[in-house]
Amino acid sequence: DTEVTQTPKHLVMGMTNKKSLKCEQHMGHRAMYWYKQKAKKPPELMFVYSYEKLSINESVPSRFSPECPNSSLLNLHLHALQPEDSALYLCASSQIPGLAGRNLVFGPGTRLTVL
Amino acid sequence: AQTVTQSQPEMSVQEAETVTLSCTYDTSESDYYLFWYKQPPSRQMILVIRQEAYKQQNATENRFSVNFQKAAKSFSLKISDSQLGDAAMYFCALGFGPGANSKLTFGKGITLSVRP
Numbered sequence: 001d002t003e004v005t006q007t008p009k010h011l012v013m014g015m016t017n018k019k020s021l022k023c024e025q026h027m028g029h030r031a032m033y034w035y036k037q038k039a040k041k042p043p044e045l046m047f048v049y050s051y052e053k054l055s056i057n058e059s060v061p062s063r064f065s066p067e068c069p070n071s072s073l074l075n076l077h078l079h080a081l082q083p084e085d086s087a088l089y090l091c092a093s094s095q096i097p098g099l100a101g102r103n104l105v106f107g108p109g110t111r112l113t114v115l
Numbered sequence: 116a117q118t119v120t121q122s123q124p125e126m127s128v129q130e131a132e133t134v135t136l137s138c139t140y141d142t143s144e145s146d147y148y149l150f151w152y153k154q155p156p157s158r159q160m161i162l163v164i165r166q167e168a169y170k171q172q173n174a175t176e177n178r179f180s181v182n183f184q185k186a187a188k189s190f191s192l193k194i195s196d197s198q199l200g201d202a203a204m205y206f207c208a209l210g211f212g213p214g215a216n217s218k219l220t221f222g223k224g225i226t227l228s229v230r231p
Binding site for chain 2: 040041042043045048088090096097098099102104106107108109111
């Protein structure tokens with residue numbers, strides 16, 4: 001298994017809803033990442049988990065709450081989002097945290113729309 | 116700090132022709148990696164090609180090849196025999212590691228259209 005999977009593919013939510021995005025990999029990678037991508041823009045790093053511990057938070061608002069229950073699974077919990085949070089959310093993984101600059105594998109993304 | 120510059124926002128190529136996408140970068144690291152990622156409208160970010168800075172030989176992957184000019188800090192992507200499926204947004208990226216701050220720095224991207 002050499003891929004990163006993400007569910008759901010699409011998500012529409014209201015500003016008062018609580019939802020979660022899920023990411024999974026079975027490559028034995030020990031670093032996992034959340035990126036946010038607006039249309040026609042490059043991905044922006046949000047969070048990095050290294051060996052299941054949060055190692056980088058790129059000053060992301062608290063309405064986004066990441067969770068890494070185990071080495072294969074990464075969640076992003078969403079609460080009280082704003083319409084400007086509508087974007088493609090990409091998950092990625094790398095073999096070890098220090099190799100993000102060498103070999104990053106991306107998932108297909110979740111298209112989020114906040115109404 | 117690392118920077119990646121893709122100055123052309125859009126390009127167009129005729130099917131079966133060759134096109135070159137430009138990218139320049141800046142870094143103070145001596146050990147780094149350069150990438151071209153493709154993101155079609157279906158949105159999956161796919162690695163097209165990767166170049167290790169310490170290698171002088173330009174990387175090639177089938178119809179895709181790079182022109183890596185280390186002194187000039189230039190890393191262009193050549194697509195030969197362009198196909199309709201090559202239409203996508205292409206991102207140039209710079210990475211380094213191992214290290215605690217290892218991460219990818221992306222350029223702004225270029226939208227490539229392929230004319231039938």
